[in-house]
Amino acid sequence: MLDIKFIREHPDLVREGIQKKGAADSVDEVLRLDAHRRELLQKVEHLKSHRNMVSEEVGKLKRTGKDAATVIAEMETVKNQIKSIDDELRGVEETLHGFMLTIPNIPHPSVPVGTKPEHNQEVATWGEPPVIDFKPKPHWELVEKLDLIDFERGVKVAGAGFPVYKGQGAKLQRALINFFLDEGAAKGYQEIQPPLMVNAASATGTGQLPDKEDLMYVATKDDLYLIPTAEVPVTNIHRDEMFTEQQLPVKYCAYTPCFRREAGSYGKDVRGLNRLHQFDKVELVKYVHPGVSYNELESLREDAEQLLKKLGLQYRTLLMCTGDMGFTQSKKYDLETWSIGQQRWLEVSSISNFEAFQARRMNIRFRPRGDGKPEFVHTLNGSGLALPRVVATIIEHYQTPEGKVIVPKALHKYTGFEIIG
RNA sequence: GGAGAGGUGGGUGAGUGGCUUAAACCAACGGUUUGCUAAACCGUCGUACGGGGUCAACCUGUACCGAGAGUUCAAAUCUCUCCCUCUCCGCCA
Numbered sequence: 265m266l267d268i269k270f271i272r273e274h275p276d277l278v279r280e281g282i283q284k285k286g287a288a289d290s291v292d293e294v295l296r297l298d299a300h301r302r303e304l305l306q307k308v309e310h311l312k313s314h315r316n317m318v319s320e321e322v323g324k325l326k327r328t329g330k331d332a333a334t335v336i337a338e339m340e341t342v343k344n345q346i347k348s349i350d351d352e353l354r355g356v357e358e359t360l361h362g363f364m365l366t367i368p369n370i371p372h373p374s375v376p377v378g379t380k381p382e383h384n385q386e387v388a389t390w391g392e393p394p395v396i397d398f399k400p401k402p403h404w405e406l407v408e409k410l411d412l413i414d415f416e417r418g419v420k421v422a423g424a425g426f427p428v429y430k431g432q433g434a435k436l437q438r439a440l441i442n443f444f445l446d447e448g449a450a451k452g453y454q455e456i457q458p459p460l461m462v463n464a465a466s467a468t469g470t471g472q473l474p475d476k477e478d479l480m481y482v483a484t485k486d487d488l489y490l491i492p493t494a495e496v497p498v499t500n501i502h503r504d505e506m507f508t509e510q511q512l513p514v515k516y517c518a519y520t521p522c523f524r525r526e527a528g529s530y531g532k533d534v535r536g537l538n539r540l541h542q543f544d545k546v547e548l549v550k551y552v553h554p555g556v557s558y559n560e561l562e563s564l565r566e567d568a569e570q571l572l573k574k575l576g577l578q579y580r581t582l583l584m585c586t587g588d589m590g591f592t593q594s595k596k597y598d599l600e601t602w603s604i605g606q607q608r609w610l611e612v613s614s615i616s617n618f619e620a621f622q623a624r625r626m627n628i629r630f631r632p633r634g635d636g637k638p639e640f641v642h643t644l645n646g647s648g649l650a651l652p653r654v655v656a657t658i659i660e661h662y663q664t665p666e667g668k669v670i671v672p673k674a675l676h677k678y679t680g681f682e683i684i685g
Numbered sequence: 686g687g688a689g690a691g692g693u694g695g696g697u698g699a700g701u702g703g704c705u706u707a708a709a710c711c712a713a714c715g716g717u718u719u720g721c722u723a724a725a726c727c728g729u730c731g732u733a734c735g736g737g738g739u740c741a742a743c744c745u746g747u748a749c750c751g752a753g754a755g756u757u758c759a760a761a762u763c764u765c766u767c768c769c770u771c772u773c774c775g776c777c778a
Contacts, residue, residue, distance in 0.1 A: 268734095305735055309747040319759040323703040335757045343758080506695055508713070548720090594757095631695075631713075638732080
């Protein structure tokens, strides 16, 4: 949610931002409702002020034993007026709030404007594809042959998109989780194990509700949502809280499974590990001072890139264009690894600055040093990293002509084996 | 699932109809003292949304004591509904 004052004072900037994102523009409705709201507010507050004065007088009269009946009778109309204006005001505020929730976060000036993949800017590349003299296989062939993942039995147990990891496959997965968490801890992120289901208030805070409910699995009997990412529970940890300035930045890392309905996906996108309904991810979350959030975004990006470097995986970093950004983000990078078996880039991390957009929804503030008023923090998050595509890339990148897989050195102490197969 | 207790400011926690913009303490902030740190002492210290303004470090209005509705001239305080938390019992990894 944006600041209503900001919209009021800079409607054109907001319109421009909405347009860049290609979202629906409800600035006019917001401005109209906001004006109406303030008009009613002034009226009713004036009446209430009058009521308070009279009430005080009544108290005095009664204490001195005098009759207050006439004054009380006069208040009858005031009382009714207040009630009717208050009712109208509530209606206006509800409508206004509804429109406010539809206005997306506006993009940072450094974000390229566009709607197509070619409008994304490549800002960093690292590594090279492995030099091999055989035709590389896609990971779904390798994992089946090596008996690392059983997709078919996953279908039987739950459905498509719910793989069963087995033996060295399961161990590789666990090794990556531990590796990511340890690396995060070394960078000052406190490890968190959050709830895997959240209530509606939390899902609204990070922006999944009200309009992205279809992305999530819902436990309707209990009004709970399976988390689509650890971002949801971890960012909501501090909902309705106030930090001191010296507490910032607060940095968390959390491993969780993630659950996504992914309705409408098809084709090569869903082949193998490319897109799943349940997958594992380690998420990095920061709450920071607004003045440094873009520096923190860069360091978050470096923290995520570092993981790929240590695994020896080729990657590129894209600064996502306005059209490819989500509703809540003001700037976003994607990290993609090169899948040698599929000859395509796979997104393994998404790193975003939300500025105060989520914090305002969640009411997360800090009290500045000195006697300043509370301000909203800026929130950021980034995957560090999403497992399935990293697993896919590792298996393809480090495959041998015999169809085995060499485990990256950084993982040896976690797997306990150096070769798969 | 059954029974009971409770939800107050950054935190702990008083307050059972008008004098509560909410005692007290802690934290925070400013100052005094000090070689430095600490301690002690003095002072300041709610938030949100409006209005006015030499637009700021100023003045002013309203609301807010879990949420909503009601009673009343007046509600943290009385009534009702809902939500949540805790304790005990039952069940259980």
